[in-house]
Amino acid sequence: MNFSSNDWSCCALISIYFLFWRVSGSNPSMNSRPNIVLFMADDLGIGDLGCYGNNTMSTPNIDRLAREGVKLTQHLAAASMCTPSRAAFLTGRYPIRSGMSSSFNMNRAILWLGGSGGLPTNETTFAKLLQQRGYKTGLIGKWHQGLSCASRNDHCYHPLNHGFDYFFGMPFTLLNECQSTKTPEIHRALRIKLWISSVALGLVPLLLLIPRFAGWFKVPWTVVIITALVAALFFTIWYSSYGFTRRWNCILMRNHEIIQQPMKEEKVNSMILKEALSFIEKYKRGPFLLFVSFLHVHIPLVTKEKFVGRSKYGLYGDNVEEMDWMVGKILDVIDKEYLRNNTLVYFTSDHGGRLESQEGKFQLGGWNGMYKGGKGMGGWEGGIRVPGIFRWPVILPAGKVINDPTSLMDIYPTLSYVAGAMLPQDRVIDGKNLMPLLEGRVFQSEHEFLFHYCGIYLHTVRWHQKDCGTVWKAHYVTPKFQPEEGKACYWSGLCPCSGDVTYHDPPLLFDISRDPSEEHILTPDNEGLFDSVIKKMEEAVKQHRKTLMPVPQQFSVFNTIWKPWLQPCCGTFPFCGCDKEDDTIPTGL
Numbered sequence: 001m002n003f004s005s006n007d008w009s010c011c012a013l014i015s016i017y018f019l020f021w022r023v024s025g026s027n028p029s030m031n032s033r034p035n036i037v038l039f040m041a042d043d044l045g046i047g048d049l050g051c052y053g054n055n056t057m058s059t060p061n062i063d064r065l066a067r068e069g070v071k072l073t074q075h076l077a078a079a080s081m082c083t084p085s086r087a088a089f090l091t092g093r094y095p096i097r098s099g100m101s102s103s104f105n106m107n108r109a110i111l112w113l114g115g116s117g118g119l120p121t122n123e124t125t126f127a128k129l130l131q132q133r134g135y136k137t138g139l140i141g142k143w144h145q146g147l148s149c150a151s152r153n154d155h156c157y158h159p160l161n162h163g164f165d166y167f168f169g170m171p172f173t174l175l176n177e178c179q180s181t182k183t184p185e186i187h188r189a190l191r192i193k194l195w196i197s198s199v200a201l202g203l204v205p206l207l208l209l210i211p212r213f214a215g216w217f218k219v220p221w222t223v224v225i226i227t228a229l230v231a232a233l234f235f236t237i238w239y240s241s242y243g244f245t246r247r248w249n250c251i252l253m254r255n256h257e258i259i260q261q262p263m264k265e266e267k268v269n270s271m272i273l274k275e276a277l278s279f280i281e282k283y284k285r286g287p288f289l290l291f292v293s294f295l296h297v298h299i300p301l302v303t304k305e306k307f308v309g310r311s312k313y314g315l316y317g318d319n320v321e322e323m324d325w326m327v328g329k330i331l332d333v334i335d336k337e338y339l340r341n342n343t344l345v346y347f348t349s350d351h352g353g354r355l356e357s358q359e360g361k362f363q364l365g366g367w368n369g370m371y372k373g374g375k376g377m378g379g380w381e382g383g384i385r386v387p388g389i390f391r392w393p394v395i396l397p398a399g400k401v402i403n404d405p406t407s408l409m410d411i412y413p414t415l416s417y418v419a420g421a422m423l424p425q426d427r428v429i430d431g432k433n434l435m436p437l438l439e440g441r442v443f444q445s446e447h448e449f450l451f452h453y454c455g456i457y458l459h460t461v462r463w464h465q466k467d468c469g470t471v472w473k474a475h476y477v478t479p480k481f482q483p484e485e486g487k488a489c490y491w492s493g494l495c496p497c498s499g500d501v502t503y504h505d506p507p508l509l510f511d512i513s514r515d516p517s518e519e520h521i522l523t524p525d526n527e528g529l530f531d532s533v534i535k536k537m538e539e540a541v542k543q544h545r546k547t548l549m550p551v552p553q554q555f556s557v558f559n560t561i562w563k564p565w566l567q568p569c570c571g572t573f574p575f576c577g578c579d580k581e582d583d584t585i586p587t588g589l
């Protein structure tokens with residue numbers, strides 16, 4: 001594709017936009033603060049849903065939301081990894097502002113529940129804003145924003161410290177190891193024997209040192225070191241076979257209490273649904289904010305038997321369909337309680353599907369539709385373009401589709417606005433209030449530039465040229481796919497943000513509004529249009545950088561390593577384990 005001056009002729013439309021521009025200061029929804037229900041899927045691709053063009057996957061409930069509300073087609077996550085994207089969602093700010101983005105390729109999210117990084121306590125989440133406005137706020141499902149700072153039970157980063165009145169779910173995230181079939185339990189007697197043997201073995205090298213320091217005789221150093229290594233090896237093997245990843249990361253909490261360690265993964269989704277329904281029943285007098293943060297559709301794709309084999313796409317598809325069914329159950333209770341007209345419902349995914357998730361021929365990760373790339377990549381559309389659906393009957397038009405760029409960070413000021421809260425004035429908020437656009441009071445998204453980071457590295461800039469609606473995208477850095485002709489980083493499993501990446505000077509420029517699949521690289525042209533677009537973007541980057549302040553990095557190496565003294569544990573460390581939950585599931589859930 002080549003540049004032509006036609007690209008600019010559309011700018012004449014500017015005058016038309018202004019004719020329709022009605023700036024309204026009044027807020028029609030102010031006197032009736034709505035209830036708010038937010039659904040966030042984990043790793044779901046935009047191409048997995050019926051309402052985003054998938055005609056072979058069955059997602060009738062999410063499709064119904066789109067039919068009854070507004071569907072955003074250029075809705076963008078602020079990062080293509082869970083922890084930073086969710087931090088931005090909760091705070092309305094680029095994750096680099098809160099230190100929730102990484103300079104290391106190895107730790108781009110929180111890796112251990114017993115680590116010390118997390119969403120800083122001086123960040124103000126939308127839950128906190130709404131709580132201050134009298135909302136009852138609940139988080140049910142995944143958190144993944146850290147837990148403790150300095151001691152096991154300080155829970156400084158806990159959802160209850162970030163504006164939620166109620167929390168039920170996983171403070172961490174689903175992992176393959178959460179599946180009990182992958183890490184068989186060792187029974188208690190054997191565990192104790194192994195533990196005693198490890199301690200005994202560990203004492204041997206110390207005993208060997210005694211004669212040396214007592215001045216009797218000297219055991220050669222090599223012998224001491226070898227026995228120490230053997231003891232360490234034995235300890236490590238014991239530790240791994242004990243299933244520590246599952247036991248330590250896959251836990252379930254209610255508020256500050258650990259109720260299952262390890263979590264029973266086969267029951268957890270039914271429990272999440274049960275909790276969501278009872279939260280609505282309990283607070284139906286409103287106003288309430290319920291954030292349902294699904295464990296779906298992250299691997300290992302924990303799916304009820306009832307749904308296994310239902311879809312055409314193996315376990316992945318079954319898991320998507322189960323999540324859709326859960327959305328339906330929650331929408332049903334909203335209807336049953338006559339809350340529909342007074343409830344703003346939102347559905348999204350934290351970022352795109354993970355292309356590298358495959359097991360043999362089986363697909364375990366999502367489908368990003370026509371968009372290039374996926375989870376973990378900084379700027380390619382497939383990693384960050386996600387579903388975005390808003391339903392609020394009577395206030396928002398039904399069946400409306402908006403193609404302008406919007407961000408998950410916009411939820412923050414949008415919720416603040418509908419709840420009549422005040423935005424914090426002492427910090428930059430990157431999101432924009434979406435209500436005028438959703439209601440049709442304005443015809444364009446307020447976003448002019450969006451910056452797409454991979455960790456702390458700026459990879460891509462998006463320019464929504466408002467006078468003509470064109471959306472330009474410039475990639476300064478792109479990941480190197482492996483194999484080279486492939487579509488993702490299959491060999492390493494996740495594309496790096498720095499190091500082995502490709503730098504582009506001049507940047508790769510695309511017109512996303514006409515070429516959403518990013519296939520046609522625009523080339524410098526005679527009229528100098530290419531240069532002027534790039535110049536405009538570079539100026540924007542300069543301005544943006546001026547607003548960034550140095551903050552402590554939450555994913556530093558020290559923060560992300562596992563610290564025994566921070567490990568949440570019910571029971572006696574290191575034999576953590578309990579099951580305090582009455583997990584009888586009502587029929588039908």
Ligand SMILES: *[C@@H]1O[C@H](CO)[C@@H](O)[C@H](O)[C@H]1NC(C)=O
Pocket residue numbers: 047048053054055056057313317365366367369
């Ligand atoms: C629907 O989703 C499945 C599962 O992710 C995917 O394999 C398939 O290609 C999608 N179909 C369409 C038409 O997008």
Ligand SMILES: *[C@@H]1O[C@H](CO)[C@@H](O)[C@H](O)[C@H]1NC(C)=O
Pocket residue numbers: 338339340341393394
């Ligand atoms: C919701 O609003 C619509 C349109 O105004 C109305 O017909 C319907 O009865 C309302 N439903 C409830 C439960 O209030």
Ligand SMILES: *[C@@H]1O[C@H](CO)[C@@H](O)[C@H](O)[C@H]1NC(C)=O
Pocket residue numbers: 120122123427549550551552
């Ligand atoms: C939070 O505290 C850190 C230092 O601990 C500071 O750098 C940062 O600016 C603070 N953030 C806000 C939003 O006040």
